[in-house]
Amino acid sequence: MVYALLAYLMWGGFAAFFPLLKPAEPVEILAHRVVWTAAFMLVLIVFRGTIRELRRADRATWFQVLLASAFIAVNWLAYVIAVNSGHVAEAALGYFINPLVNVLLGMLVLGERLRPLQKISVAIAALAVLLLATLSGQPPVLGLTLAFSFGIYGLIKKRIQLSPEASLTAETIVLFPFAAGYLAYLVITGTSTFGGHGTSHMLLLISSGIITATPLLLFSKAAQLIPLSTIGMMQYMTPTMQMLWAVFVMHEDLAMMRLIGFCIIWVSVAVFLTDIWLQRKAKTI
Numbered sequence: 073m074v075y076a077l078l079a080y081l082m083w084g085g086f087a088a089f090f091p092l093l094k095p096a097e098p099v100e101i102l103a104h105r106v107v108w109t110a111a112f113m114l115v116l117i118v119f120r121g122t123i124r125e126l127r128r129a130d131r132a133t134w135f136q137v138l139l140a141s142a143f144i145a146v147n148w149l150a151y152v153i154a155v156n157s158g159h160v161a162e163a164a165l166g167y168f169i170n171p172l173v174n175v176l177l178g179m180l181v182l183g184e185r186l187r188p189l190q191k192i193s194v195a196i197a198a199l200a201v202l203l204l205a206t207l208s209g210q211p212p213v214l215g216l217t218l219a220f221s222f223g224i225y226g227l228i229k230k231r232i233q234l235s236p237e238a239s240l241t242a243e244t245i246v247l248f249p250f251a252a253g254y255l256a257y258l259v260i261t262g263t264s265t266f267g268g269h270g271t272s273h274m275l276l277l278i279s280s281g282i283i284t285a286t287p288l289l290l291f292s293k294a295a296q297l298i299p300l301s302t303i304g305m306m307q308y309m310t311p312t313m314q315m316l317w318a319v320f321v322m323h324e325d326l327a328m329m330r331l332i333g334f335c336i337i338w339v340s341v342a343v344f345l346t347d348i349w350l351q352r353k354a355k356t357i
Contacts (some may be wrong), residue, residue: 093156167219
């Protein structure tokens, strides 16, 4: 429980962390996240001896890693764009929808069958997204990008036969040449913010690697020790924290139709959590 709590608290705090990396633009921030996460994870897996997993991985595994890395890169970039452009509430929407996307992908791709309450929950969420997309005048593009990119990332991760540590390392290794090349381009063109905005800015960019990797590792550890239903319930801490940050700290203006859409999403989440609670209760009887 402590591992999961720390992971979700850290993810909830991302909305406060990434604006500190300005004036770096979102793509530069993404590149630094990849480079420093790769460096941190390589040191970690060498120290723990799990680097052998990467040496034994076959081509099929590396292809799955390539796909996973592409979707997590899209997710990381979309999140930084959202929070650094004053759309924290939309980022929260994405992570409210994400568990429902996971259920939908499980049904469509893995052939999983939905329980009645799960079907109702997904239908309510679909209604909310349709409402936000058609009536609010501002389709939740960033929110949907976050929800589906992380959902597809999770779907691919289920098939990768690597430990969480080795898998995250492999994903950042795949992205490393692109990220390092982009950072080199910024240095050559004189547009890099890494060396021109003080030591604190450099340290914050470097720390983005540890900040990125730590909650993922904590989450993986928690998933091994407590039921997934408990993990699912605790997951909503993160978007709730993001929503509170958006409203009370960033003072984001929520249009009435968007607020109604959020309320419908919360109803969907309530139905989803009720189903988890009922299933867990039935197993204990």
